[in-house]
Amino acid sequence: MTAIKKTSVIQENKNNAFIACPVTFVMERIGGYWKPIILFNLLTGTKRYSALKRSIPSITEKVLIQHLKQLETDGLIIRKSKPVVPPYVTYELSKQGKALRPVLHAMAAWAVSNGGKQSKQFQKQMADFPTA
Amino acid sequence: MTAIKKTSVIQENKNNAFIACPVTFVMERIGGYWKPIILFNLLTGTKRYSALKRSIPSITEKVLIQHLKQLETDGLIIRKSKPVVPPYVTYELSKQGKALRPVLHAMAAWAVSNGGKQSKQFQKQMADFPTA
DNA sequence: ATGTATACATACTATGGGGTAAGTACTTCC
DNA sequence: GGAAGTACTTACCCCATAGTATGTATACAT
Numbered sequence A, B: 001m002t003a004i005k006k007t008s009v010i011q012e013n014k015n016n017a018f019i020a021c022p023v024t025f026v027m028e029r030i031g032g033y034w035k036p037i038i039l040f041n042l043l044t045g046t047k048r049y050s051a052l053k054r055s056i057p058s059i060t061e062k063v064l065i066q067h068l069k070q071l072e073t074d075g076l077i078i079r080k081s082k083p084v085v086p087p088y089v090t091y092e093l094s095k096q097g098k099a100l101r102p103v104l105h106a107m108a109a110w111a112v113s114n115g116g117k118q119s120k121q122f123q124k125q126m127a128d129f130p131t132a
Numbered sequence C: 001a002t003g004t005a006t007a008c009a010t011a012c013t014a015t016g017g018g019g020t021a022a023g024t025a026c027t028t029c030c
Numbered sequence D: 001g002g003a004a005g006t007a008c009t010t011a012c013c014c015c016a017t018a019g020t021a022t023g024t025a026t027a028c029a030t
Helices: A009-020 A022-030 A035-043 A049-055 A061-073 A101-114 A116-127 B009-019 B022-030 B035-043 B049-055 B061-073 B101-114 B116-127
Strands: A077-082 A088-093 B077-082 B088-093
Touching: A022 A035, A022 A101, A022 B035, A022 B101, A022 B116, A035 A049, A035 A061, A035 A088, A035 A101, A035 B022, A049 A061, A049 A088, A061 A077, A101 A116, A101 B022, A101 B101, A116 B022, B022 B035, B035 B049, B035 B061, B035 B088, B035 B101, B049 B061, B049 B088, B061 B077, B101 B116
Parallel strands: none
Antiparallel strands: A077 A088, B077 B088
């Protein structure tokens, strides 16, 4: 019987921080490079899987699905599928997901003010920030 | 004459837009498991290196230093050292770092509302959230 | 002389997030 | 009848981040 590693210090630390720190709690849910981008795209409303994929060309399908599943199990988005022949699946923000808007907005605002050379670029993006 | 644009400029621009995503920009700076915690600890004011270490017992020195350096080069914190014999080094938030307060606060607020079982715990933490 | 405190540095290892590539099932379009 | 679209799945690999362990310089206290 080979001993299986049950304790990973990384996981332990994650857990501790996660329990104690609300910011870490949020990071766990929206952290990584893709999740904020996905959420950002869903702020504008319900979208089909294929539409999301087209909106974010450089993400791979595997990673997109992966994050969508994660976001779904975290209760941030809602998946709806119609049992039709060319599959028809849509994703939309849940109530909790929608509640992230001010968080994302605060981050974007900070980027505009503190983005250095990129500030102007960010400002343009902000113009498209869905406010409702 | 070389062919100039075969690919849709719109798509290209979209792509660039995502590369230049303001939220991603912020994530780059405050992402990871430790950075938000470090920043959180510095929100209460200037601290010595050793004080930080004691505040975050489970972080290793290597990782703490690593992030402090990164935060410093990103202009979020300021390092000050006195050339005395037992070294005396303090870290404090820069102006940009302080500007992160609303971001961290928005995240914490979301955690309180959407933390499920942990909401109460987070609420306690929020009581300690430095508001000034 | 030995230990302690401070603020790091460095070499090595391991975990996991994300990327690459290819496959699947089903149907409509040309 | 072969290509194309749709929403995935699966197997494999890479590398950045984080953890372990140990070393360094200095001065004071015991």
